Amino acid sequence: MNLKKIAAEIQAWFDDRFGLSAIFKFLREKEVPQHRHSIWYYTGSTILLLFGIQVITGFMLVFYYKPTLEEANKSIARIMTEAPLGWIIRSVHFWSASFMIAIVFIHLFSIWIAKSYRKPREATWMSGVFLLLISLVFGFTGYLLPWDDLSLSATKVGTDIPRSIPVVGIWITKLLRGGEDVTGDTLTRFFGFHVCILPVFIFILLAFHIYFIQKQGMSLPLAFENKGKKVRSLPFWPNFVYREMIVWLVLVGILVTVAIFLPPSLDKAADLMAPAPEGIKPEWYFLFLFQVLKIFPAKILFINGDTVAVLMIAVAFVLFFFLPFIDNKPTERKGKIITVVAYVVIVFAVAMTVWSLL
Amino acid sequence: MKLKHSLFSRRQFLNGLLGGWLGALAASFLYPVVKFIFPPYREPDKVILPFSDYEDMGPNSVRNFPWGSKPGLIKKEDDGAYLAFVAVCTHLDCNVVYLAEQKKFFCACHEGWYDENGLNIGGPPPRPLRQLIIEREGENIIVKREGVE
Ligand code: FES
Numbered sequence: 001m002n003l004k005k006i007a008a009e010i011q012a013w014f015d016d017r018f019g020l021s022a023i024f025k026f027l028r029e030k031e032v033p034q035h036r037h038s039i040w041y042y043t044g045s046t047i048l049l050l051f052g053i054q055v056i057t058g059f060m061l062v063f064y065y066k067p068t069l070e071e072a073n074k075s076i077a078r079i080m081t082e083a084p085l086g087w088i089i090r091s092v093h094f095w096s097a098s099f100m101i102a103i104v105f106i107h108l109f110s111i112w113i114a115k116s117y118r119k120p121r122e123a124t125w126m127s128g129v130f131l132l133l134i135s136l137v138f139g140f141t142g143y144l145l146p147w148d149d150l151s152l153s154a155t156k157v158g159t160d161i162p163r164s165i166p167v168v169g170i171w172i173t174k175l176l177r178g179g180e181d182v183t184g185d186t187l188t189r190f191f192g193f194h195v196c197i198l199p200v201f202i203f204i205l206l207a208f209h210i211y212f213i214q215k216q217g218m219s220l221p222l223a224f225e226n227k228g229k230k231v232r233s234l235p236f237w238p239n240f241v242y243r244e245m246i247v248w249l250v251l252v253g254i255l256v257t258v259a260i261f262l263p264p265s266l267d268k269a270a271d272l273m274a275p276a277p278e279g280i281k282p283e284w285y286f287l288f289l290f291q292v293l294k295i296f297p298a299k300i301l302f303i304n305g306d307t308v309a310v311l312m313i314a315v316a317f318v319l320f321f322f323l324p325f326i327d328n329k330p331t332e333r334k335g336k337i338i339t340v341v342a343y344v345v346i347v348f349a350v351a352m353t354v355w356s357l358l
Numbered sequence: 359m360k361l362k363h364s365l366f367s368r369r370q371f372l373n374g375l376l377g378g379w380l381g382a383l384a385a386s387f388l389y390p391v392v393k394f395i396f397p398p399y400r401e402p403d404k405v406i407l408p409f410s411d412y413e414d415m416g417p418n419s420v421r422n423f424p425w426g427s428k429p430g431l432i433k434k435e436d437d438g439a440y441l442a443f444v445a446v447c448t449h450l451d452c453n454v455v456y457l458a459e460q461k462k463f464f465c466a467c468h469e470g471w472y473d474e475n476g477l478n479i480g481g482p483p484p485r486p487l488r489q490l491i492i493e494r495e496g497e498n499i500i501v502k503r504e505g506v507e
Contacts, residue, residue, distance in 0.1 A: 153452050157467055160451040171396070179397045182451075183427045273422060273429040275445070275455035276466045293450070294468040296482065304484050306450070 026214070030236035037114065037221045043107035044213075045244045046251055050100035051206075053255070054138075057093040058195065065145065067191035069184030072147035073269035080266060091259040097139055099255060101285050104135055112342045115327065115335050116219035122324035124212040127205050129321045134202050139283055141194040147187055148267035153280040155190075156182045161293070164306040165314070183272065281356070288352035289313070402426045404502030412440070412499060418474075420456040423501065429453050430490065430501065433474075442490040442501045443476050449483040463487060 015021045032041060064083050066075040079086040108128070111117060117125035144155045159182060162172035178185035220231060234240050282290050292313075296305040319326065327338045366374075407423055415421055415434040422445075423430045431445040433456065443463075445454050452467035462479075463472035471480035476487035493500045 153467055156452055157450040174396055179400055179427075181400075181427045185397065272427055273424060274453060275429075276447075276452035278466045280452070280467050294482065299484060305482065306484070 027237050028235075030214075031233040032236050032240045033218055033220055034232045034234050035221060037110075040107075040110040040114070041218060042244060042247050043103050043110060046247060047100060047103050047107060049248050049251065050096050050103065050255075051202075053096045053252075054093065054100065055199075057089050057096065060089050061093060062195055065191075067145070067188050069147070069187060072145060072187055073266070076146045076266055080263075087263050088256075088259060091263040092255065094264040095255055095259045095262075097142065098284070099251070101135060101139060104132055105285075108132060109342055109346060111219075112323070113339055114219070114221055115338065117324045117327075119324075119328065119330075121212070121216055121219060124209060124216070125324050126321060127209040127212065131202065131205050131209060134198055134205065136285065138194060138198050138202075139285065141190040141198070143283055144187060144190045145194065146266055147270050149270050149274065149277045150267060150280055152182065152270035152272070153276040154282045155186065156276075157280070157290075157293075158282065158286070159186070161306070161310060164304055164310050166307070169310075284353065287356045288349045291352040291356035294356070400426055401428075401503070403506045404500055405430075407432075407499045407501065409494065409497055409499050418458055418461065420458075425490070425501070431456060432492065432499070432501070440492050440494075440499070441475075442492040444488040444490060446488070447483055448478065448485040448487065449481070454487070 032038070061079065064075055064079045064086065066072060076090070079090055081087075083089075111125070111128070140155075140158055144151045159173055159176045162169045162176070165172070174180065176186070176189070177183075178189040234243075281287065292309060293306065296309045299305055300308050323338075327335055329335055402425065405423065405425060412421055412432055412434075415432075417434055417436045417438065420431045420433045423432060423442075425444055429445040431443045433441045433443065435441060445456075445463075446452070447454050447465035447467065447470050449465065449468060449470050452465050454463045454465045454470075454472070456463050461474040463474075463476060464470070465472075465481070465483065469481045470478070470483040472483065472487050473479050476489060478484065478486050490501050490503060491506075493502075
């Protein structure tokens with residue numbers, strides 16, 4: 001019996017049990033359209049790559065990290081100084097998170113502007129919005145884990161924001177904090193969110209998100225849909241995958257370089273009784289929110305300013321989530337207003353972010 | 359099947375019964391879960407501090423004390439009276455400092471200002487700082503919440 005035959009038999013054995021050949025067949029036949037805008041197709045897989053890096057470096061960090069009031073800051077100092085190459089691992093985890101969020105935003109706006117969320121891709125968009133939300137919560141919970149002055153104050157502010165939502169707000173704050181105030185319990189709880197609860201949800205949502213994309217195929221730019229032009233396409237396997245791998249390699253190169261030259265700092269352990277340090281700032285992707293809260297007046301008419309701000313943000317978010325149903329025009333319509341709204345949002349967020357840095 | 363004067367059929371009745379029972383069952387599982395994740399409230403009713411620790415304070419100065427897991431501040435007025443504050447910003451919960459030269463409390467998180475009596479005078483804070491009642495009892499200072507014996 002030669003090797004080929006054995007291999008074929010093994011394959012048949014697995015196929016009988018798991019029916020994998022259907023998936024392989026699908027991947028062999030999958031095509032990716034090629035056109036002026038196909039560069040945006042790469043954002044999805046780069047997010048997956050960075051997410052994978054987060055998972056692996058996260059597994060590694062958890063071997064040393066201790067999520068308690070007394071030990072958290074010390075254990076990170078230990079990772080940075082004692083664990084072999086620990087500083088690089090932490091730095092990659094830190095930077096890969098930022099890269100991932102940045103590309104998530106690019107991915108999001110490319111889909112928004114191209115209107116790829118339209119029928120039949122509404123569920124893909126909505127699962128994506130949840131993925132965005134979870135990614136941001138990942139960032140927010142991870143920020144506290146080093147337990148230094150900055151992260152403590154940022155967490156106090158962040159977890160206090162929901163409080164201004166009428167009725168349910170106070171319970172959200174308590175749920176996040178594990179009590180009335182931010183304490184050591186909050187740290188332990190955030191660790192639980194970060195390494196246990198959120199990962200479960202992100203994997204489930206990711207599975208749905210990717211399944212929807214495979215089910216519906218890649219969305220085409222409007223120009224092609226309109227003219228009914230024939231689109232060139234590239235086989236997914238192996239041509240497109242090879243191209244993706246080039247992008248991945250370049251990205252990993254940049255990531256590791258940045259991680260080595262700009263490792264995140266670690267301040268002294270947070271003191272619950274100390275006044276907030278000057279210049280507290282959240283992670284860059286929350287800066288626009290931070291600035292909005294800072295400039296909002298304390299009172300608008302008779303209502304608490306923050307309540308107004310939070311409710312406005314909540315409404316904006318709901319609109320954003322239901323975008324495919326608000327803009328439910330047939331695929332060939334351009335939807336100029338929606339495009340303009342996308343650019344306005346981008347300009348607003350960038351302007352607020354820059355302002356907060358001044 | 360439906361009896362003559364009945365409002366619903368036997369099937370509806372049984373479905374309602376089953377549904378109600380399942381709902382009650384789910385609630386009985388959910389209740390302990392919800393109960394468990396919200397820890398009991400922990401703010402102290404009062405704290406007792408030795409007076410000797412605060413006796414030597416100069417006028418227009420403050421000193422820390424722990425108010426549960428939050429910082430508290432005892433402030434000595436120019437006339438020698440004592441005030442007590444919860445040193446937590448009423449905007450979004452950051453800890454504040456007292457700047458003695460300016461006679462103001464300051465919150466660095468979003469640049470919130472309070473005057474020397476804790477009144478919010480600038481920036482986003484919507485309310486004055488929370489004041490506590492401070493009493494002298496022999497060798498001790500007692501700091502307590504409003505309405506506590
Ligand atoms: S938390 Fe004090 S000004 Fe915002």
